[in-house]
Amino acid sequence: MEIQLWREILLPYEQAVEELKVKFESIIYENRMLGKYSPIELVDGRVKKISSILEKAHKKNIPMNKIEEEIEDISGIRIICQFVEDIDKVVDIIKKRNDMTIKFEKDYITNIKESGYRSYHMIVYYDVHTALGEKRVQAEIQIRTLAMNFWATIEHSLQYKYKKNMPENIRERLIKASHAVLQLDQEMSVIRNEIINAQDSFNVKSNVIADI
Numbered sequence: 122m123e124i125q126l127w128r129e130i131l132l133p134y135e136q137a138v139e140e141l142k143v144k145f146e147s148i149i150y151e152n153r154m155l156g157k158y159s160p161i162e163l164v165d166g167r168v169k170k171i172s173s174i175l176e177k178a179h180k181k182n183i184p185m186n187k188i189e190e191e192i193e194d195i196s197g198i199r200i201i202c203q204f205v206e207d208i209d210k211v212v213d214i215i216k217k218r219n220d221m222t223i224k225f226e227k228d229y230i231t232n233i234k235e236s237g238y239r240s241y242h243m244i245v246y247y248d249v250h251t252a253l254g255e256k257r258v259q260a261e262i263q264i265r266t267l268a269m270n271f272w273a274t275i276e277h278s279l280q281y282k283y284k285k286n287m288p289e290n291i292r293e294r295l296i297k298a299s300h301a302v303l304q305l306d307q308e309m310s311v312i313r314n315e316i317i318n319a320q321d322s323f324n325v326k327s328n329v330i331a332d333i
């Protein structure tokens with residue numbers, strides 16, 4: 122397919138990523154302005170590379186005319202939370218919104234993947250208005266803690282490096298590390314209130330300094 126055609130196809134997905142990032146980032150900003158704890162720590166987003174789209178289509182036997190329907194993560198948003206409890210809060214926020222419709226959810230936090238991967242995924246429909254007209258696109262929203270994200274980022278780069286041939290000892294270490302991440306998340310949850318209070322007083326102090 123010509124590069125110009127790909128540009129046109131990807132345009133609405135790029136816009137969806139930009140808009141969704143702004144919308145989720147405003148949750149952080151508004152909570153902070155109101156002196157409230159934000160269940161979202163940070164937001165990231167990307168449009169899948171053409172090569173990755175084609176690779177996935179090939180792997181899953183998806184014909185060209187079904188790519189937009191069947192590859193649900195062309196637009197990808199990642200929402201990072203401090204604590205596991207925040208993930209449910211973010212899921213609730215998304216469910217209550219009327220600017221996105223949930224297609225389905227995958228709970229890899231309750232159902233941890235064999236690799237050790239933990240994250241909550243939501244596929245949503247989202248309407249964009251571009252220079253080429255109105256379009257309903259799909260976007261994958263991954264919600265995870267800082268600790269889960271640390272593990273997934275490292276594991277993803279190793280997957281990329283080794284492709285299908287990850288050495289057994291590295292795979293085992295990653296699984297061990299995922300147990301440590303689970304324990305870290307659990308420990309942090311126990312002292313969650315202490316941490317939130319400490320962050321609140323730190324924020325109050327920095328605001329006072331900023332006002333001066």
Ligand code: 0O2
Nearest residue numbers: 169173177194197227234236237238242272273274276277
């Ligand atoms: P990217 O964009 O490079 O992250 P699959 O059949 O496993 O290919 P499926 O059915 O489309 O994937 O959905 P699934 O399993 O929910 O995975 C979608 C995305 O979740 C992946 O995107 C990863 O971002 C993330 N993910 C899933 N499993 C793992 C895992 O074991 N380790 C890590 N690090 N991430 C994972 P892509 O397509 O890999 O692409």
